[in-house]
Amino acid sequence: MTETYEKIKWPNNARCAVMLSFDLDGNTIWANGNRSYPGGENFIRSISIGDYGPKRAVPRILDLLAKYALPATFFTPAKIVEENPALLKQIDQAGHEIGHHGYQHERFVDLTRDEQKAIILRSQDIFQQIIGKKARGYRTPSGDWSRETAGLLHELGFLYSSSMRGDDRPYRTVIDGQVTDFIEMAPKWDLDDFVQFGYNLFPAEPAGQDRISGIEQVYNNFKQEFDGYYQYGLCFVLLMHPQIIGKPGRLLMLEQLLQHMKSHQDIWFATGEEIAEWWRANY
Ligand SMILES: [Zn+2]
Numbered sequence: 001m002t003e004t005y006e007k008i009k010w011p012n013n014a015r016c017a018v019m020l021s022f023d024l025d026g027n028t029i030w031a032n033g034n035r036s037y038p039g040g041e042n043f044i045r046s047i048s049i050g051d052y053g054p055k056r057a058v059p060r061i062l063d064l065l066a067k068y069a070l071p072a073t074f075f076t077p078a079k080i081v082e083e084n085p086a087l088l089k090q091i092d093q094a095g096h097e098i099g100h101h102g103y104q105h106e107r108f109v110d111l112t113r114d115e116q117k118a119i120i121l122r123s124q125d126i127f128q129q130i131i132g133k134k135a136r137g138y139r140t141p142s143g144d145w146s147r148e149t150a151g152l153l154h155e156l157g158f159l160y161s162s163s164m165r166g167d168d169r170p171y172r173t174v175i176d177g178q179v180t181d182f183i184e185m186a187p188k189w190d191l192d193d194f195v196q197f198g199y200n201l202f203p204a205e206p207a208g209q210d211r212i213s214g215i216e217q218v219y220n221n222f223k224q225e226f227d228g229y230y231q232y233g234l235c236f237v238l239l240m241h242p243q244i245i246g247k248p249g250r251l252l253m254l255e256q257l258l259q260h261m262k263s264h265q266d267i268w269f270a271t272g273e274e275i276a277e278w279w280r281a282n283y
Pocket residue numbers: 023024025101105141142
């Protein structure tokens with residue numbers, strides 16, 4: 001029987017790649033949402049949902065990753081880097097990657113090219129100053145990015161993005177009709193913890209309300225999807241938010257999922273940077 005499906009060759013004959021990613025948004029997403037309400041700057045409770053991420057969740061997540069010796073990528077708005085320098089240094093020193101995620105989680109689709117560039121560069125300066133290096137990876141904050149964003153990131157020397165949705169293998173981004181060495185590793189909505197669990201009563205999140213999925217159900221979804229990625233030898237990008245997945249019970253679920261993945265010997269757990277470098281060199 002001929003094989004019509006071209007299997008990806010991963011390093012060390014691994015069968016599939018796993019990119020554990022955390023969007024360390026802190027309160028930026030809530031502050032941005034509150035701004036559309038009169039007096040929204042006083043909505044302190046929703047801000048505190050975001051503060052839970054850097055304050056309580058990240059240290060536990062770092063411990064969990066260390067327990068299983070797993071690398072991860074933390075996409076962090078530069079404002080959160082500025083406000084939590086010790087934590088971000090700790091993430092970096094633990095061997096994880098810190099990626100670009102705007103200054104305060106801006107919607108790039110609403111911004112001009114120059115405005116986007118200013119945010120990217122300002123944030124890179126903060127990364128350089130606090131972590132000692134610039135980000136090489138980018139994940140678009142809320143909403144979409146604009147038609148210029150990929151070209152801008154490529155021009156500014158970024159290696160990769162993890163922002164789109166349309167593939168389960170990494171790929172070279174086409175910019176202005178040219179295939180480039182700017183790599184994309186697309187996450188998925190169904191592999192995003194915020195879509196499963198993100199909730200606020202007022203301002204309503206999600207808008208029509210009704211979400212906070214059962215933990216077992218989410219575990220089964222993530223596991224089933226991982227099993228499929230493993231079967232087909234793909235690049236599994238799990239998109240998590242410390243403020244969401246870092247709650248005590250959900251962390252037990254994440255640990256169970258990590259154990260399931262680690263029960264296979266042939267998984268390549270890697271940062272976004274490592275996967276993108278591999279793809280650039282081999283595909
Ligand atoms: Zn985010």
